[in-house]
Amino acid sequence: MAPEERTYICAICVICGYMQAEAVTMQTLNHQLAAIVGPAHLSEDGAPFAVHGRAPLLVAAPASVEELAQVVAACHSARVPVIPYGGGTMQSWGRPLVAERFVAVRTTRLDKILIYEPDDLTISVQAGMPFATLDAALAANGQMLPLDPPWPARSTIGGLLATGMDGPRRLGYGSARDLVIGIQMVEATGRVSKAGGMVVKNVSGFDMMKLYLGSLGTLGIIVSANFKLMPRPRAAASLSCRFARPEGAFALADALREGQLTPAAVEYHEGQSALADSPGAASMFTLEVRVEGLAAAVERHLRDVTALAERHGAAEVATLPSGSPEVEPLWALHNNLPQTLERDDNELVLRLSCLPAELPVALVDARALAARNGLQLRLNARALNGVAYLRLRGVELAVWHAAMLERWPHITLLAAPVGLAAELPAWGREPANLALMRRIKQEFDPDNLLNPGRFVV
Amino acid sequence: MNRSQLIEELRRVVGPKAVVSNPHDLMTYDADGCVMDTGDPHVVVLPTTAQEVSAVVRLAARYNVPIVPRGAGTGLSGGATAMQGGIVISTARMDKIIQVDTKNGRVLCQPGVINWELSQYLKPYGYQFAPDPSSQKACTIGGNIANNSGGPHCLKYGITASHVLGVEFVLADGTIIWTGEGSPAEPGYDLTGIVTGSEGTLGLITAAWLRLTRLPEAVRVVLALFPDIAGASSAVSQVIAGGFLPSALEIMDRLAIKAVNDMYQLGLPASAGAALLIECDGVEDGLDELLTDITAICLRNGAIEVRPARTLAEQNQVWAARKNAFGAMGRLAPTYYLVDTVVPRTRLPYTMEQVGRISQEYRLPIANVFHAGDGNLHPIILFDRRDSSQNQRALEAATSVMHVSIEQGGVISGEHGIGVEKQDYMTLLFSTDDLAAMAGLHQSFDPHDLFNPGKIFPKGRGCGELAALRRAGTAWAELKGV
Numbered sequence: 035m036a037p038e039e040r041t042y043i044c045a046i047c048v049i050c051g052y053m054q055a056e057a058v059t060m061q062t063l064n065h066q067l068a069a070i071v072g073p074a075h076l077s078e079d080g081a082p083f084a085v086h087g088r089a090p091l092l093v094a095a096p097a098s099v100e101e102l103a104q105v106v107a108a109c110h111s112a113r114v115p116v117i118p119y120g121g122g123t124m125q126s127w128g129r130p131l132v133a134e135r136f137v138a139v140r141t142t143r144l145d146k147i148l149i150y151e152p153d154d155l156t157i158s159v160q161a162g163m164p165f166a167t168l169d170a171a172l173a174a175n176g177q178m179l180p181l182d183p184p185w186p187a188r189s190t191i192g193g194l195l196a197t198g199m200d201g202p203r204r205l206g207y208g209s210a211r212d213l214v215i216g217i218q219m220v221e222a223t224g225r226v227s228k229a230g231g232m233v234v235k236n237v238s239g240f241d242m243m244k245l246y247l248g249s250l251g252t253l254g255i256i257v258s259a260n261f262k263l264m265p266r267p268r269a270a271a272s273l274s275c276r277f278a279r280p281e282g283a284f285a286l287a288d289a290l291r292e293g294q295l296t297p298a299a300v301e302y303h304e305g306q307s308a309l310a311d312s313p314g315a316a317s318m319f320t321l322e323v324r325v326e327g328l329a330a331a332v333e334r335h336l337r338d339v340t341a342l343a344e345r346h347g348a349a350e351v352a353t354l355p356s357g358s359p360e361v362e363p364l365w366a367l368h369n370n371l372p373q374t375l376e377r378d379d380n381e382l383v384l385r386l387s388c389l390p391a392e393l394p395v396a397l398v399d400a401r402a403l404a405a406r407n408g409l410q411l412r413l414n415a416r417a418l419n420g421v422a423y424l425r426l427r428g429v430e431l432a433v434w435h436a437a438m439l440e441r442w443p444h445i446t447l448l449a450a451p452v453g454l455a456a457e458l459p460a461w462g463r464e465p466a467n468l469a470l471m472r473r474i475k476q477e478f479d480p481d482n483l484l485n486p487g488r489f490v491v
Numbered sequence: 492m493n494r495s496q497l498i499e500e501l502r503r504v505v506g507p508k509a510v511v512s513n514p515h516d517l518m519t520y521d522a523d524g525c526v527m528d529t530g531d532p533h534v535v536v537l538p539t540t541a542q543e544v545s546a547v548v549r550l551a552a553r554y555n556v557p558i559v560p561r562g563a564g565t566g567l568s569g570g571a572t573a574m575q576g577g578i579v580i581s582t583a584r585m586d587k588i589i590q591v592d593t594k595n596g597r598v599l600c601q602p603g604v605i606n607w608e609l610s611q612y613l614k615p616y617g618y619q620f621a622p623d624p625s626s627q628k629a630c631t632i633g634g635n636i637a638n639n640s641g642g643p644h645c646l647k648y649g650i651t652a653s654h655v656l657g658v659e660f661v662l663a664d665g666t667i668i669w670t671g672e673g674s675p676a677e678p679g680y681d682l683t684g685i686v687t688g689s690e691g692t693l694g695l696i697t698a699a700w701l702r703l704t705r706l707p708e709a710v711r712v713v714l715a716l717f718p719d720i721a722g723a724s725s726a727v728s729q730v731i732a733g734g735f736l737p738s739a740l741e742i743m744d745r746l747a748i749k750a751v752n753d754m755y756q757l758g759l760p761a762s763a764g765a766a767l768l769i770e771c772d773g774v775e776d777g778l779d780e781l782l783t784d785i786t787a788i789c790l791r792n793g794a795i796e797v798r799p800a801r802t803l804a805e806q807n808q809v810w811a812a813r814k815n816a817f818g819a820m821g822r823l824a825p826t827y828y829l830v831d832t833v834v835p836r837t838r839l840p841y842t843m844e845q846v847g848r849i850s851q852e853y854r855l856p857i858a859n860v861f862h863a864g865d866g867n868l869h870p871i872i873l874f875d876r877r878d879s880s881q882n883q884r885a886l887e888a889a890t891s892v893m894h895v896s897i898e899q900g901g902v903i904s905g906e907h908g909i910g911v912e913k914q915d916y917m918t919l920l921f922s923t924d925d926l927a928a929m930a931g932l933h934q935s936f937d938p939h940d941l942f943n944p945g946k947i948f949p950k951g952r953g954c955g956e957l958a959a960l961r962r963a964g965t966a967w968a969e970l971k972g973v
Contacts, residue, residue, distance in 0.1 A: 227927070228925050234836075235866075235906060296774060333776065334777075420676075465678060471680050
């Protein structure tokens with residue numbers, strides 16, 4: 035047989051065989067998963083769970099860690115990729131999935147509090163619990179987990195950790211990275227492993243929590259997590275300091291950084307005032323300061339921050355005192371700015387990370403490039419942390435992105451118009467330690483079945 | 492291995508003066524603060540740059556000898572001990588503070604910088620490095636990061652991992668990487684977080700960007716005296732449960748008070764069975780009110796006296812007594828075994844009661860000086876190492892404490908690390924699957940077990956073996972519970 039002929043025949047065999055095998059695989063897998071989770075919790079209607087326009091062939095909703103592990107193990111045996119799916123509020127993050135056929139594994143039925151001894155100020159909770167549900171349970175005991183995610187009623191604990199989403203109060207309380215004390219995972223093969231514990235200080239073994247946090251489900255599926263909690267503050271108040279120019283707002287932020295006040299959040303906002311009824315809001319730049327703690331300390335902060343704001347030329351300083359009904363809605367707006375669930379067709383949502391002192395410069399660039407390209411820009415920045423969330427609307431999004439990335443390497447794509455998500459470098463410039471990250475991925479998911487293609491590795 | 496040839500090559504890399512190979516001089520390096528375990532390195536090198544460290548790592552790989560990173564050797568778990576010989580890389584000469592960058596809230600320094608010296612250096616800027624282990628006058632930043640060290644102020648400011656922004660790190664193939672620099676949300680896996688607390692088993696830290704913490708406007712220190720440790724422990728549990736946020740809650744028991752009382756002229760009454768050090772910091776406003784509330788809890792739990800440290804000098808004196816209490820143990824017994832464990836904070840009173848029982852059962856005095864606010868116990872078993880019966884009982888008492896702690900939902904180490912000392916306790920806490928995941932992570936950094944081999948993972952269940960079992964995948968179920 036001539037070599038060309040052999041190639042030709044084999045190619046046909048391979049394709050036919052592949053397609054048949056795939057059909058058989060999916061059918062078998064369908065039966066297997068139905069047996070594990072029960073037919074009522076397995077759906078073939080993947081459309082509502084489509085990610086970047088691609089729908090899963092099956093959606094499984096296991097009720098326990100064991101079931102979830104079995105689902106993942108079955109998919110692993112069949113070599114069918116899996117996407118972990120919580121509340122679905124951040125599924126647009128990153129790049130489109132590289133797989134054509136995949137299974138969505140929902141964590142929403144894993145929604146129990148496992149251990150909660152309020153007097154220990156720790157909690158163990160399953161991954162599928164919505165943040166708001168957890169917050170209500172904690173509030174009943176005068177406690178909190180100050181993570182402030184977008185869409186708290188839908189956003190799940192697992193999704194929050196897998197994305198590493200932060201909130202304005204990371205300044206005062208740290209991010210999930212500082213508050214997670216234990217974790218349980220289902221790994222790519224369906225193996226279940228845990229790390230950490232239920233104590234606030236622990237160096238027993240590697241800190242695997244750090245590995246899984248923010249890894250976008252590429253190393254395993256988070257099934258439960260333990261947190262260290264904070265007492266809810268006795269008093270809380272907010273100041274909304276409005277400036278005619280961004281420089282004024284950042285000068286105030288600088289003064290706060292240099293001083294010894296201890297605000298819980300210093301959030302910069304531009305593009306639209308959070309206080310809806312303010313006149314001329316669109317051209318305003320605001321610095322919102324949230325203070326929490328003892329009543330006397332909160333009062334002191336209100337006095338001092340007001341004075342500082344005036345000294346730095348604030349056009350207006352609005353105080354929302356402790357107990358004011360406007361405090362929560364105001365911060366809910368800030369928390370929600372990075373949300374990706376509801377957005378316009380021509381809207382780009384991004385996270386920018388840089389050194390804290392570089393933030394004002396980065397935003398000057400973002401603003402100038404937006405103006406040059408005729409884009410609308412709205413943004414929130416954790417003014418003292420070096421994180422900003424940007425929403426851009428318009429046509430020349432790709433041009434803006436390319437120019438911005440040239441100056442600022444760490445820009446993450448949280449949501450993009452159809453088509454653009456595949457085109458843009460979703461995780462910014464290639465990270466310096468990509469080879470090492472690939473070795474980690476290879477070790478934990480050698481067949482690349484967990485969220486393939488969506489993350490940095 | 493041709494030792495003399497290796498030494499010759501090492502001399503060419505770091506210079507002849509930076510190589511220690513004389514058996515007499517090597518004795519300094521045969522243990523760290525954990526004297527229960529000793530091991531002689533073949534050679535010790537003291538490089539000054541990441542490039543030198545990288546060259547030493549390449550040599551070690553070529554000669555197939557292990558590398559054991561070492562800071563000041565104050566660790567209490569044998570983490571810096573060369574159990575399998577090899578090259579000890581001492582960071583003692585990498586002791587420069589390179590850059591203070593207050594605008595970005597960070598400081599760049601080498602791993603051999605002493606924790607205390609860093610904080611002293613930062614003071615004039617109005618900042619501190621918040622993690623403050625009791626050994627801070629000797630221990631190094633590199634060791635703090637490698638062990639994710641704690642200290643009294645973790646209660647408010649968090650563990651070391653929350654204060655490391657990025658490290659320069661030498662990998663097993665000699666590559667030098669930076670894991671971060673202070674940009675808080677860089678895409679990719681959190682290599683900084685992974686490296687912190689990995690006890691020198693993944694590579695060697697050659698520099699670090701650390702987080703600066705602003706010095707508080709006001710600090711208050713109060714010492715509450717109790718007739719016994721039960722009252723002090725209950726007070727701590729209630730302070731935590733009540734949602735107060737002190738910056739430190741430290742307990743010393745009767746034996747510890749005895750040891751430090753004379754040394755620091757604290758003038759504490761003999762009737763004091765426990766002293767609770769309470770520190771609150773923040774803005775001036777509200778601080779007194781907070782202390783009043785905490786003091787009231789102490790009095791409700793039977794405190795016999797509450798002594799405020801009125802001046803900075805008095806505060807420093809009280810803190811010096813607390814932080815040097817371990818050193819003062821030498822006044823009570825020739826040897827001590829310091830057990831490090833953490834329990835949920837509601838379990839503190841019961842666990843302390845059990846520690847008292849264990850002391851009686853094994854007929855050895857146990858002193859307690861600990862980070863009560865975090866539930867982090869430090870029972871200090873006092874014994875005479877020359878007496879083999881006491882030696883044995885000390886080890887058994889320590890194991891007994893560990894079992895009680897785990898039974899109460901605790902863990903085997905809060906801040907000292909696993910090293911050699913605790914490696915066989917790992918299976919009390921973790922399943923084979925749990926350990927295998929850690930081994931998998933280890934293998935992706937150090938596939939040939941070059942860095943600090945034989946640590947953390949249980950003896951006889953090496954990292955490579957665990958990872959290989961894990962990779963085998965399907966066979967795993969049968970191997971479970973081995």
